[in-house]
Amino acid sequence: xxxxxxxxxxxxxxxxxxxxxxxxxxxxxxxxxxxxxxxxxxxxxxxxxxxxxxxxxxxxxxxxxxxxxxxxxxxxxxxxxxxxxxxxxxxxxxxxxxxxxxxxxxxxxxxxxxxxxxxxxxxxxxxxxxxxxxxxxxxxxxxxxxxxxxxxxxxxxxxxxxxxxxxxxxxxxxxxxxxxxxxxxxxxxxxxxxxxxxxxxxxxxxxxxxxxxxxxxxxxxxxxxxxxxxxxxxxxxxxxxxxxxxxxxxxxxxxxxxxxxxxxxxxxxxxxxxxxxxxxxxxxxxxxxxxxxxxxxxxxxxxxxxxxxxxxxxxxxxxxxxxxxxxxxxxxxxxxxxxxxxxxxxxxxxxxxxxxxxxxxxxxxxxxxxxxxxxxxxxxxxxxxxxxxxxxxxxxxxxxxxxxxxxxxxxxxxxxxxxxxxxxxxxxxxxxxxxxxxxxxxxxxxxxxxxxxxxxxxxxxxxxxxxxxxxxxxxxxxxxxxxxxxxxxxxxxxx
Amino acid sequence: xxxxxxxxxxxxxxxxxxxxxxxxxxxxxxxxxxxxxxxxxxxxxxxxxxxxxxxxxxxxxxxxxxxxxxxxxxxxxxxxxxxxxxxxxxxxxxxxxxxxxxxxxxxxxxxxxxxxxxxxxx
Amino acid sequence: xxxxxxxxxxxxxxxxxxxxxxxxxxxxxxxxxxxxxxxxxxxxxxxxxxxxxxxxxxxxxxxxxxxxxxxxxxxxxxxxxxxxxxxxxxxxxxxxxxxxxxxxxxxxxxxxxxxxxxxxxxxxxxxxxxxxxxxxxxxxxxxxxxxxxxxxxxxxxxxxxxxxxxxxxxxxxxxxxxxxxxxxxxxxxxxxxxxxxxxxxxxxxxxxxxxxxxxxxxxxxxxxxxxxxxxxxxxxxxxxxxxxxxxxxxx
Numbered sequence: 001x002x003x004x005x006x007x008x009x010x011x012x013x014x015x016x017x018x019x020x021x022x023x024x025x026x027x028x029x030x031x032x033x034x035x036x037x038x039x040x041x042x043x044x045x046x047x048x049x050x051x052x053x054x055x056x057x058x059x060x061x062x063x064x065x066x067x068x069x070x071x072x073x074x075x076x077x078x079x080x081x082x083x084x085x086x087x088x089x090x091x092x093x094x095x096x097x098x099x100x101x102x103x104x105x106x107x108x109x110x111x112x113x114x115x116x117x118x119x120x121x122x123x124x125x126x127x128x129x130x131x132x133x134x135x136x137x138x139x140x141x142x143x144x145x146x147x148x149x150x151x152x153x154x155x156x157x158x159x160x161x162x163x164x165x166x167x168x169x170x171x172x173x174x175x176x177x178x179x180x181x182x183x184x185x186x187x188x189x190x191x192x193x194x195x196x197x198x199x200x201x202x203x204x205x206x207x208x209x210x211x212x213x214x215x216x217x218x219x220x221x222x223x224x225x226x227x228x229x230x231x232x233x234x235x236x237x238x239x240x241x242x243x244x245x246x247x248x249x250x251x252x253x254x255x256x257x258x259x260x261x262x263x264x265x266x267x268x269x270x271x272x273x274x275x276x277x278x279x280x281x282x283x284x285x286x287x288x289x290x291x292x293x294x295x296x297x298x299x300x301x302x303x304x305x306x307x308x309x310x311x312x313x314x315x316x317x318x319x320x321x322x323x324x325x326x327x328x329x330x331x332x333x334x335x336x337x338x339x340x341x342x343x344x345x346x347x348x349x350x351x352x353x354x355x356x357x358x359x360x361x362x363x364x365x366x367x368x369x370x371x372x373x374x375x376x377x378x379x380x381x382x383x384x385x386x387x388x389x390x391x392x393x394x395x396x397x398x399x400x401x402x403x404x405x406x407x408x409x410x411x412x413x414x415x416x417x418x419x420x421x422x423x424x425x426x427x428x429x430x431x432x433x434x435x436x437x438x439x440x441x442x443x444x445x446x447x448x449x450x451x452x453x454x455x456x457x458x459x460x461x462x463x464x465x466x467x468x469x470x471x472x473x474x475x476x477x478x479x480x481x482x483x484x485x486x487x488x489x490x491x492x493x494x495x
Numbered sequence: 496x497x498x499x500x501x502x503x504x505x506x507x508x509x510x511x512x513x514x515x516x517x518x519x520x521x522x523x524x525x526x527x528x529x530x531x532x533x534x535x536x537x538x539x540x541x542x543x544x545x546x547x548x549x550x551x552x553x554x555x556x557x558x559x560x561x562x563x564x565x566x567x568x569x570x571x572x573x574x575x576x577x578x579x580x581x582x583x584x585x586x587x588x589x590x591x592x593x594x595x596x597x598x599x600x601x602x603x604x605x606x607x608x609x610x611x612x613x614x615x616x617x
Numbered sequence: 618x619x620x621x622x623x624x625x626x627x628x629x630x631x632x633x634x635x636x637x638x639x640x641x642x643x644x645x646x647x648x649x650x651x652x653x654x655x656x657x658x659x660x661x662x663x664x665x666x667x668x669x670x671x672x673x674x675x676x677x678x679x680x681x682x683x684x685x686x687x688x689x690x691x692x693x694x695x696x697x698x699x700x701x702x703x704x705x706x707x708x709x710x711x712x713x714x715x716x717x718x719x720x721x722x723x724x725x726x727x728x729x730x731x732x733x734x735x736x737x738x739x740x741x742x743x744x745x746x747x748x749x750x751x752x753x754x755x756x757x758x759x760x761x762x763x764x765x766x767x768x769x770x771x772x773x774x775x776x777x778x779x780x781x782x783x784x785x786x787x788x789x790x791x792x793x794x795x796x797x798x799x800x801x802x803x804x805x806x807x808x809x810x811x812x813x814x815x816x817x818x819x820x821x822x823x824x825x826x827x828x829x830x831x832x833x834x835x836x837x838x839x840x841x842x843x844x845x846x847x848x849x850x851x852x853x854x855x856x857x858x859x860x861x862x863x864x865x866x867x868x
Contacts, residue, residue, distance in 0.1 A: 009812040013799055016690060020795035023697070027788045065683040065802070065813040071655050074683045115701040122694050129687065137576055141687035144583045145694050151590055152698030160601035163702070164610060167594045171530060174587045175521055178537045181580060182514065185541055188573070189548045189641055192651035202654070214637040497639035507638040515631050522623045551652065552645040556752060557660060557672040565660035568672070570652050572659070575676040578756060579688045586695030589851050593699045596855060 004050065008063040008076050011047035011086065012129040015040045019121035026114025034101050037117040041097050041124060045090040048083070048128075055083050056484065059491070062134070070134070071198040077134030080488030084341065084481075085131040085261055088348050092253050093124045095463040099356055100246035102457045103363055107157065107244060116156060123149040123250065130258055136184055136270065137194045143180070143226070143258065147173045150255055154243040165238035172235045176225030180262075183218035186211055187270075196269045203270075209277030216278070219266045220285055227259025229289070229326065230296035233319045237303075240315035245359025248311065252318045252355060253348040260325055260344065263289070268492040273332070290330035294424040296323030301431035305438075310361070310370050313435055314354045317394060320428055321347040327421060328409040336412020337489035338482065343405035345474060345481065346393050350402060353390035353467035357383050360456040360464060370439055377444035379454045382461050384443040386468035391436035393471035396429045401474035404482075506547035513540030525607045527598065531591045538584040542577050549573035668815065668829050669749040677754065678833055682813045686802070689794040689840060696791055696847045699854050706779060706853040722772045730772040737765035745841035746834070755794075755837040759844020766849040775856050782849065790846040797839030801832050 018040025026033045054061050055078060063076040078086070097120060104116050126145035133139050151173065155166035184194075190208035191199050203212055221232075228236040236256070240248050267273075271282055300319035307313040321343065328340025360383050361367050361376065377384040393402035406429060413422045455461060474481060501508060513536055520533025549570030555563050557571035595605060602610050642649040659672055659680065667675035677685050722730075741761035748754030770778040798813075805814035815829040 003806075006806050006812060009802075013802060013812065016686075016795065017799045019690075020693065020792040020799065024789050024792060027785070063811070065811060066679060067811045067814050068680055072658060073680050109704070111704055112701055115697045118697045119694070119701060122690065122697065126687075126690070135684075137579075137681075138684050138687065141579060141583070141684055141691065144586070145687060145690050148586055148590055148691065148694050148698055151594070152694075152701045155594055155597065156701045158597060158702065160598075163594055163597040163601060166702075167527065167591070167598060170587070170591050170594060171521060171534070174534050174591070175518070175537070177583075177587075178517075178534070178541060181538075182541050182544070185545045185548065185573075186637060186641075188545075188576075188651060190650055192649070192654035192656065194572075202650070208640060208642065208650075210640045211637050214633055217633065496636055500641070500643065501635060501639040504638050504641055504644045506644060507641060508635065511631065511634040511638060514634065515627050518630070519623065519627055522627075523620055547644055548649075548651055549656075550645045551647050554645075554647075558751065559660075559664045559670040559672065565657060566647060568660050570656040571663075571672040571676050572651070572656055574673045575681060575684075578673075578677060578754075579684055582688050582756060583691050586691050586698075589695045590698045590702070593702045593851075593855060597702055 005063075007047040007051050008061055008078050008132060009065060011044050011051070011090075012076075012125055012132065014047065015044045015121050015125035015128065018043075019118050019125055022118040022121060023114050026117070030110060030113060033114045033117045037121050038094070038097055040121055041090070041094045044124070044128060045094055048086045048090040051078060051083055052087075055080060059487075071193045071195040074138050075134040075195055075197075076132050077196070078132050080484055080491060081261070081264060081341065082131045084485065084488060085257065085344070086128055088257075088345055089124065089127050089131065089254055092348050092352050092467075093127075093250065095466065096246050096249050096253075096352065096356070097124075099249075099359070099460050099463040100244075102459055103244065103246055103359055106363070112156060116153070119149040119153050119156075120250075122146075123153065123255075127254055127258060131261055134196050135194055136187070136196055136199065139262070139265070140177070140180055140184060143262070144177060146255060146258065147177060147226075150247075150251060153247045154239050154251075156247075157244060159242070161238075162242045165235075165242045169235045169239040172225055172232065176222040176232075178222075179218050179225075180222035183215045183222060186215035186218065190215075196265065199270050200272050203275060203278070204272075206277060209275075212271070213278050213281035216266070216271055216281060216285060220263065220289070223259045223262035223266065224289075224292075225259070226256070226262060227322050227326070228256050228319055229259075229322060230292040230299065230319070233296065233300070233322075236319055237312055237315045240318060240355075241309065241311040245311075245355050245362060248315070249352045249355035249359070252315070253352040256318065256322055257325075257344050257348065260322065260329070263326070264329065264492065273493065286330050286332070289326055290418075290421065293323040293326040293330065294421050296320060297327070297424055297428035298431070301428050301435070304435045305431060307435075308370060309368050310373065310439070311355070311358050311368060313370065313439075314351065314358060317354075317432065317435065318347075318351055320432065321351065321394070324406065324409055324425065324428070327425065328405075328412055331409075331412035331416050331418070331421075332493065333412045333415040334486055334489040334493060335408050335415055337492060338485045339405050339408025339410075339412055341485050341488060342401070342408060342478075342481070346401035346405045346471065349467045349471045349474070350390045350393035350400075353386055353464055353471070354394070356460070356464035356467065357387040357390070360460050363460065364454065364456050370442060373439060374442045374446040376442075379452060380456070381453065382455055382465055384440075386461075386464045387443065388440050389468040390471055391440055393475065395433045395436050397433075399472060399475045401471045401478070403475055404478045506550075507544060510540040510544035510547070513537070513543065516540075527595050527605045527607060527610075528592075530607075531588060531595070534591070535584065535588060538580065538587075542580055542584075545573040545577050545580070668826075668833060671749055671751060671754075673752070674748050674754050678836060679815065682798075685840075686795070686798040686813070689798055689843070692844060692847050693792065693795050696850055699851045703854045705784060705850075706775060706856065727772050730768055734765050734769050737768070738762060741765065741841065741845070745837055748837055749833065755840025756844055758841040760848065762841065762845025763848025763852070766845065767852050770849075770852065770856075775853065778849075779853065782846075787846050787850055790843055791850060792843070794836075794839045794843030797836050797843075801836055804832070 304316035393400035396406035517537030667679035745758030
């Protein structure tokens with residue numbers, strides 16, 4: 001076997017190894033932690049992007065740790081969706097890691113810095129493990145690692161509100177994990193297997209369908225909390241706005257997408273569309289998600305408008321975008337699914353940029369109120385410009401990635417003739433234009449406090465600006481990604 | 496509802512009861528440590544459920560020994576999964592308790608209502 | 618009001634779950650789906666294929682070893698989380714005279730603990746090393762090791778325990794379980810087999826068997842000791858008398 005056949009495990013194992021060694025490196029020389037973890041993340045990125053060729057030619061790359069054929073052992077199964085998510089995690093994770101260097105070395109106690117990087121690498125590795133696994137229990141294990149590390153990263157500053165937000169996040173997150181675990185237990189008692197494809201095959205054989213549908217409900221509740229869907233989103237505004245800004249960026253851009261991916265995996269890989277006996281529950285639940293998502297879009301956008309705190313506004317906008325993603329997925333057409341998946345990319349870049357910009361402003365001027373941002377367009381042109389460009393994508397205007405995503409989501413709604421959802425998506429976009437451009441207005445068009453250029457450090461500006469540039473790039477060259485996404489959508493719909 | 500099956504699957508019923516008890520504690524009790532206890536009760540209920548899945552009537556431990564047929568051994572997979580589950584539960588509890596310690600340092604209270612009242616909401 | 622809504626929601630979930638219980642396969646029946654699919658294969662071939670007569674250990678270390686790697690990462694993650702939230706133990710600083718970690722226990726307690734701790738650790742080592750043939754294994758032994766050190770700390774106080782196991786020696790040990798797992802995994806890749814394979818290809822049967830036993834032993838010991846040390850470190854970080862400010866150590 002050639003070395004390249006091991007890439008699918010190395011993309012999890014290598015960052016995990018760097019995470020495990022990080023405290024030891026930190027004990028020896030604290031400054032080395034940052035380059036050390038960057039090396040780990042870069043190695044993981046190399047493995048991820050080298051896998052694209054194989055996935056495009058073969059469709060699915062499978063790997064079995066220990067050599068046990070599924071369902072005996074755990075299978076790592078990399079399909080289009082998994083690799084797409086892994087690529088986003090790799091790129092965004094690496095950029096935010098670079099960004100957090102200056103931020104963390106000023107905001108955190110020196111003693112905590114090695115553990116910040118360790119937790120960050122654990123978060124990074126476990127998200128990668130979560131997206132590439134083909135085993136349902138393995139998914140739970142990785143879900144727990146990224147959940148626990150994100151609880152800790154929210155609270156890492158030790159401020160009173162941060163700790164409170166982290167505790168709220170932990171209570172909801174842990175409860176949802178238990179729901180998922182109970183779902184796994186229900187499913188296991190009726191099929192006797194843990195491999196996703198094997199479960200799908202065993203479920204199709206029939207028997208115990210009512211238990212399987214109740215397990216589906218449990219999975220849905222569990223992953224909806226992780227994704228911060230409308231009725232169970234209440235942990236998100238606190239946790240995302242109070243966390244350190246690089247962590248807010250990662251939580252918003254990546255961690256809540258894991259909930260979406262969980263829903264995708266459960267609904268499309270484990271319970272494939274159109275099972276005898278379950279399809280009633282399946283369709284009803286998908287309808288319920290679609291309505292919750294549509295309500296999320298409108299409600300969260302309104303909540304974002306009435307906020308006065310910059311980061312809380314951005315956090316509410318994340319809830320709305322989870323709504324767009326899930327709405328696109330629930331349309332069950334290839335266009336809608338493509339749009340939902342594309343919005344994962346567009347939102348990761350746009351919202352990542354928003355939080356990084358907020359972080360630069362907090363780092364330089366310690367400003368959090370939206371009205372206090374006036375005149376920043378003059379003194380911090382790159383930062384404010386990045387925000388303006390990214391807001392195009394968040395609102396969904398051409399030529400940005402967000403436009404393509406919303407276009408496809410609307411197309412998906414049109415295919416199924418859900419005009420109510422179309423109206424809600426358009427209304428949400430209008431509302432997001434209000435909250436985004438209000439900030440842009442304050443930055444560029446209201447009097448300035450100083451005309452001198454006073455930018456943040458380069459390691460912080462470059463990631464933020466490159467995210468903004470990437471939203472434009474993926475808007476103009478959308479054809480680079482769209483073909484593989486529509487194959488992903490077709491693969492999902494085919495089950 | 497299949498009542499005779501419910502009466503037969505008594506372990507499952509008890510684990511459902513424990514699950515609901517835990518969920519109730521998390522949602523209603525204002526004391527943060529009690530909430531953590533509720534979380535643990537909930538997790539334990541799932542563990543009870545899972546080991547009960549693997550049970551075989553008058554079965555043996557899944558250790559290969561002379562004279563014990565594999566067919567009479569209990570299913571080893573739920574036990575292995577539960578071990579993972581317990582470790583996860585312990586880890587979550589440790590993090591939750593350390594957050595509690597910090598919260599108590601800041602607020603001098605572990606009552607959820609008092610803590611919420613201390614900081615104005617946005 | 619809040620309580621009433623909650624009770625209503627709970628009743629809904631409860632009815633749903635109880636209904637599911639009624640539809641489930643009968644408990645304890647050996648013809649249930651979970652006992653006819655994958656499990657028989659583990660029970661029949663577990664010993665020869667996976668190298669442990671305790672099939673649970675075979676599943677944990679071999680068939681689902683990748684899960685166990687994640688599990689080890691979870692406790693490592695919990696340690697990092699606790700340290701990130703609370704910081705390491707404060708050595709050289711004790712809070713006030715009320716600090717529990719400085720109050721000495723009575724002679725009876727201290728003498729008993731002094732006798733018990735070695736015995737407990739000995740028992741833990743037995744559990745760890747015998748996990749392949751009898752119920753037990755790394756995690757169980759690790760919990761016992763952690764408990765013994767916690768017992769020691771309760772009797773002798775935090776300064777005494779941290780002197781016995783200083784931070785410098787604990788930090789590498791905490792990562793040891795994850796590293797042992799990854800090392801075993803990468804060994805497989807070096808030999809040209811898959812990650813976490815214990816039987817190396819291209820070796821004689823006897824050599825391969827020996828290597829497998831050694832690797833599984835190293836992983837078990839790694840899990841056991843790292844687990845124990847991680848529990849200890851978590852407990853050390855949590856010891857505090859929260860209301861009292863830190864004071865320089867007077868004695």
